[in-house]
Amino acid sequence: MSLYCGIACRRKSLWCYRLLSTYVTKTRYLLELKEDDDACKTAQQTGAFYLFHSLAPLLQKSEHQYLAPQHSLSELEKLLAKFGQDTQRIEDSVLLGCSEKHEAWFALDLVLNSSSPINASLQKPQMETELKASFIELRKALFQLNEKDASLLSTAQALLRWHDAHQFCSRSGQPTKKNMAGSKRVCPSNKIIYYPQMAPVVITLVSDGTQCLLARQSSFPKGMYSALAGFCDIGESLEEAVRREVAEEVGLEVERLQYSASQHWPFPNSSLMIACHATVKPGQTEIQVNLRELEAAAWFSHDEVATALRRNNPYTQQQNGTFPFWLPPKLAIAHQLIKEWVEKPTCSALPA
Ligand SMILES: NC(=O)c1ccc[n+]([C@@H]2O[C@H](COP(=O)([O-])OP(=O)(O)OC[C@H]3O[C@@H](n4cnc5c(N)ncnc54)[C@H](O)[C@@H]3O)[C@@H](O)[C@H]2O)c1
Ligand SMILES: [Mg+2]
Structure with missing residues (x-):
């Protein structure tokens, strides 16, 4: 076991002790890598790298699924050398997480921030041949990835995109410097620290008790x-954002809501994305669709929704030219x- 487990968990059962200590030690190891550039650089030696090209992840097709291949540091160094890129570029990689055995996972974009991006773009087909895989837009591949890869590649793309868009300090105009893990950027002239950002979005399933509203x-x-x-x-609070x-x-007033x-x-x-169930007052269900934001919105019955959830092949156009719900x-x-x-x-009969 590691440095960190013990004291707090000792009184728990063996099962709980193991579960908690693995998670806690992993979390604290990742925190150390974010705070200590040398530790992070050391972790790269035994780490695994996911590769991107202009924010498109490298993927291998396997029957109906995509798999995200990992590369070791030495494989990555050989690849960069072969394509005339400086191995210093590895410092542009970002930390994504680690395995239970503390093998750290990183992501590197072979084109973004490169001093020779034009060359790298031209070399994309050769890189794909060399790597025996293809760079595929995440939007096209996300739903054909397993849960772990989908989550890792989503995080990786978000972090790589944020670094690409925050190369300069908005106060001094000077180039900012990324820490080794990529958990922040600092302006060397005024020491302002920039952290990766995400925008909170509410997603709400409105119900009138028997039907739900979809748009x-x-x-x-x-x-x-x-x-x-x-x-x-x-x-705004989460509740205020949902009501607004x-x-x-759809021009309805939310009566009650529950976080999901x-x-x-x-x-x-x-x-x-913060998901909630909400109800509206019975008798106040007439919708007025805001056509600047939505194409359509309607109430759907429990049976209609249950049938749609079971539908496997949604894209098939029907004989009359329409698409199924x-x-x-x-x-x-x-x-x-x-x-x-x-x-x-019970989701449609929320507590007051
Ligand atoms: N994961 C899911 O299941 C799921 C489902 C539905 C929507 N979504 C995501 O939710 C997001 C928001 O939904 P929406 O498009 O209906 O939002 P919305 O209803 O707020 O409308 C989008 C508009 O809001 C404005 N806006 C305000 N703050 C913004 C910001 N920080 N970034 C971008 N635009 C901002 C822009 O004018 C934009 O055109 C979408 O980007 C979509 O990808 C995810
Ligand atoms: Mg919207």
Whole structure:
């Protein structure tokens, strides 16, 4: 066991002791890597790297799934040398997490921040051949990844994008410097510290007790409906954001709400999706769709939603040219929220 476990956990059962100590030691190891550049550099020696090209992750196709290959430091050094890039570039990588055995995981974009980005772009097909894998847009691949890879690559893309967009201090205009783990950037002239940001977004499944309200934007794939979502305004609480978004988008007043779960979402930038169930007063269910934000919104019955959740092949166009009503894929928190409503009818009768 490690340095950190013990005292607090000793009185617990063996099972609890093991579970807690593994998680705690891992968390504290990661904290050390974020705070200590030398420790982080040492971790790179035995670490595993996920590769990106202009924010598209390197993936291997395996039947109906994508797998994210890992590369060791020596493999990465050889690759960079082969393509004429300085191995110093490895310091542009960002820390993503670590295994239970403290093998640290990093991500590096082979093009962003490169001193020779044009060369690197031209070399993309050769790199793919060399790596026996392809750089694929995360939006296209996310739903064909396993949960662990989806979460790691979403975090990686969000962090790499943030670093790319925060190269300069907004006060001094000077280049900022990333720490080894990539958990912050510092302006050398005025010491301002910049931390990676994400925008809080509320996503709300509104119910009237028997039906739920789903909506679609014109940018959604054809036939897909989802729960109402919206960015929190500065100064708002979660409750205020839910009430405002529901009022703005469909003209309804939320009576009660209950937090369900949250999820990091990488698109279009980094968001923290905060999912809630909400109810409106019976008899106050007439919707007025804000057509500047939504293409359509409607109430759906329990049976309609349960059937849509079981639908496997949503993109198939029907004979009359329309697309069947379908819901976001399993990995999206919208799916989890809708599934929860279908499986637990209590979600539509929230406590006061
Ligand atoms: N994971 C999921 O299940 C899931 C489901 C639905 C939506 N989403 C995500 O939720 C996000 C928000 O939903 P929405 O588009 O309906 O939001 P929205 O209703 O707030 O409308 C978007 C508009 O809000 C404004 N805005 C305010 N603050 C913003 C910020 N920080 N960043 C960008 N725009 C901001 C912009 O004018 C933008 O056009 C989307 O980006 C979408 O990807 C995720
Ligand atoms: Mg919205």
